[in-house]
Amino acid sequence: xxxxxxxxxxxxxxxxxxxxxxxxxxxxxxxxxxxxxxxxxxxxxxxxxxxxxxxxxxxxxxxxxxxxxxxxxxxxxxxxxxxxxxxxxxxxxxxxxxxxxxxxxxxxxxxxxxxxxxxxxxxxxxxxxxxxxxxxxxxxxxxxxxxxxxxxxxxxxxxxxxxxxxxxxxxxxxxxxxxxxxxxxxxxxxxxxxxxxxxxxxxxxxxxxxxxxxxxxxxxxxxxxxxxxxxxxxxxxxxxxxxxxxxxxxxxxxxxxxxxxxxxxxxxxxxxxxxxxxxxxxxxxxxxxxxxxxxxxxxxxxxxxxxxxxxxxxxxxxxxxxxxxxxxxxxxxxxxxxxxxxxxxxxxxxxxxxxxxxxxxxxxxxxxxxxxxxxxxxxxxxxxxxxxxxxxxxxxxxxxxxxxxxxxxxxxxxxxxxxxxxxxxxxxxxxxxxxxxxxxxxxxxxxxxxxxxxxxxxxxxxxxxxxxxxxxxxxxxxxxxxxxxxxxxxxxxxxxxxxxxxxxxxxxxxxxxxxxxxxxxxxxxxxxxxxxxxxxxxxxxxxxxxxxxxxxxxxxxxxxxxxxxxxxxxxxxxxxxxxxxxxxxxxxxxxx
Numbered sequence: 001x002x003x004x005x006x007x008x009x010x011x012x013x014x015x016x017x018x019x020x021x022x023x024x025x026x027x028x029x030x031x032x033x034x035x036x037x038x039x040x041x042x043x044x045x046x047x048x049x050x051x052x053x054x055x056x057x058x059x060x061x062x063x064x065x066x067x068x069x070x071x072x073x074x075x076x077x078x079x080x081x082x083x084x085x086x087x088x089x090x091x092x093x094x095x096x097x098x099x100x101x102x103x104x105x106x107x108x109x110x111x112x113x114x115x116x117x118x119x120x121x122x123x124x125x126x127x128x129x130x131x132x133x134x135x136x137x138x139x140x141x142x143x144x145x146x147x148x149x150x151x152x153x154x155x156x157x158x159x160x161x162x163x164x165x166x167x168x169x170x171x172x173x174x175x176x177x178x179x180x181x182x183x184x185x186x187x188x189x190x191x192x193x194x195x196x197x198x199x200x201x202x203x204x205x206x207x208x209x210x211x212x213x214x215x216x217x218x219x220x221x222x223x224x225x226x227x228x229x230x231x232x233x234x235x236x237x238x239x240x241x242x243x244x245x246x247x248x249x250x251x252x253x254x255x256x257x258x259x260x261x262x263x264x265x266x267x268x269x270x271x272x273x274x275x276x277x278x279x280x281x282x283x284x285x286x287x288x289x290x291x292x293x294x295x296x297x298x299x300x301x302x303x304x305x306x307x308x309x310x311x312x313x314x315x316x317x318x319x320x321x322x323x324x325x326x327x328x329x330x331x332x333x334x335x336x337x338x339x340x341x342x343x344x345x346x347x348x349x350x351x352x353x354x355x356x357x358x359x360x361x362x363x364x365x366x367x368x369x370x371x372x373x374x375x376x377x378x379x380x381x382x383x384x385x386x387x388x389x390x391x392x393x394x395x396x397x398x399x400x401x402x403x404x405x406x407x408x409x410x411x412x413x414x415x416x417x418x419x420x421x422x423x424x425x426x427x428x429x430x431x432x433x434x435x436x437x438x439x440x441x442x443x444x445x446x447x448x449x450x451x452x453x454x455x456x457x458x459x460x461x462x463x464x465x466x467x468x469x470x471x472x473x474x475x476x477x478x479x480x481x482x483x484x485x486x487x488x489x490x491x492x493x494x495x496x497x498x499x500x501x502x503x504x505x506x507x508x509x510x511x512x513x514x515x516x517x518x519x520x521x522x523x524x525x526x527x528x529x530x531x532x533x534x535x536x537x538x539x540x541x542x543x544x545x546x547x548x549x550x551x552x553x554x555x556x557x558x559x560x561x562x563x564x565x566x567x568x569x570x571x572x573x574x575x576x577x578x579x580x581x582x583x584x585x586x587x588x589x590x591x592x
Contacts, residue, residue: 005038010054012045018052026072044206046119049359068094118206137328156332158344163317179312186224190231194393197424200318204238208245214321277448296496339365353427384429392421395501397508433530434513439467456499543588550580
């Protein structure tokens with residue numbers, strides 16, 4: 001590709017959803033029409049989801065210019081000015097050498113280990129992965145290290161499982177390696193189900209070989225001969241790229257018998273899950289692979305002793321495994337030098353919600369929530385007031401504004417009542433009702449309960465009914481005590497992590513935002529003006545011009561009046577649909 005331009009389009013799910021395919025096609029046709037000496041390539045998500053579609057233009061000297069918010073209509077100008085005339089379009093640039101942009105802050109404090117290749121290589125090219133040291137860690141392991149040495153290296157790195165619980169990865173591998181029973185299995189848990197989480201999907205879409213290499217190293221360490229990647233079928237792009245990567249690895253002798261000329265053999269299969277949240281739990285996931293209903297079972301025995309088909313089995317999630325090749329190549333010390341005393345390395349978060357720069361970020365452990373949300377994420381949309389951040393998905397909790405300086409550390413986050421979880425980080429502003437947020441997450445976990453435990457099945461149902469009642473303005477003050485009692489019962493009597501953590505959003509919102517619950521119950525008022533049954537829509541006479549738009553859109557004729565005179569809203573008829581508020585051009589509708 002020397003002496004050629006390279007035009008790389010971001011085609012992760014976020015890029016595809018923003019018409020990345022259309023941009024790719026327009027660029028491809030434009031290059032052909034102009035007979036330009038340029039190669040077209042595709043890559044995964046760089047993390048700047050808020051800037052999609054991203055196009056990276058690399059000139060023959062290797063200088064990169066990353067363009068943001070590219071549309072098919074912009075491609076002619078991009079090709080004419082940059083590729084033909086050699087003049088980059090400054091106002092469209094997200095990142096380029098010698099150009100200062102607002103987007104520089106997004107990447108400045110990040111430490112990209114898991115995401116080291118995402119957005120930089122073609123996920124469908126094993127050669128591009130190998131050009132960035134891909135499979136070098138595997139070669140080192142097979143030629144220079146015993147399984148025990150590999151486990152010691154991972155133990156010394158301090159890597160903890162990135163799926164939620166934070167169990168030390170090296171210790172997990174050691175337990176599986178100590179079992180003499182054969183065969184052994186190695187599973188990658190890619191059943192990412194948290195609302196707002198998309199870290200694992202992006203890694204699989206952008207750099208699938210790093211996960212396969214991590215699995216190979218782990219399988220060598222514990223003595224496994226067969227592996228499964230359990231990935232939800234709702235991730236079709238990830239599944240497609242995994243299949244391509246597995247075939248490429250097999251074609252090059254990296255998967256299969258006597259890998260790279262060694263005595264180590266390992267075969268890898270994909271199991272597509274049906275999208276049940278509970279299948280993220282290890283024993284439920286194993287049952288699903290075995291063809292059974294995805295339900296958890298009591299532990300012990302742990303999967304390391306009796307897992308898939310009763311054999312020793314190790315399970316790690318996508319992010320955990322993508323760290324492994326980097327640790328082997330750079331050493332345990334390099335990884336352990338990042339982070340805090342008990343939380344080493346970096347962590348990937350999916351920034352979502354009311355945030356200006358939403359997307360994927362990977363930061364060293366120890367950075368504060370404030371630094372992630374404001375310095376990297378750019379703060380709150382429309383410069384509204386920050387209210388809380390939901391961390392850990394439906395199993396996590398809501399952390400309020402006064403705890404913004406909490407460091408990203410497993411123990412520090414747990415102390416707030418939330419959990420690190422897989423890394424979903426949903427930012428909320430002053431318009432978010434915390435009672436409604438608790439209702440939303442409990443609705444999710446209640447629907448996803450497998451039904452095996454009585455308290456998880458029925459306790460969450462009763463809790464959800466109470467929350468719905470409060471949001472409707474029909475709550476009772478004694479409901480708060482009942483919610484707390486039910487929460488404790490569900491936590492202590494549920495079999496698996498889904499039930500044990502389901503009450504967390506309720507408990508943290510009660511702990512930090514109790515006054516909002518009381519306002520709903522006692523004052524029949526929603527402070528965030530979010531719960532419609534508790535809102536009152538009235539006309540501000542001084543601002544009303546009598547245009548009549550409110551009356552035209554009101555479905556129940558509650559808005560009444562005469563042309564050019566102030567209108568009014570009949571509260572006995574009003575259904576609080578908000579149509580009058582949406583249509584009024586003079587801000588003459590008051591909501592309380």
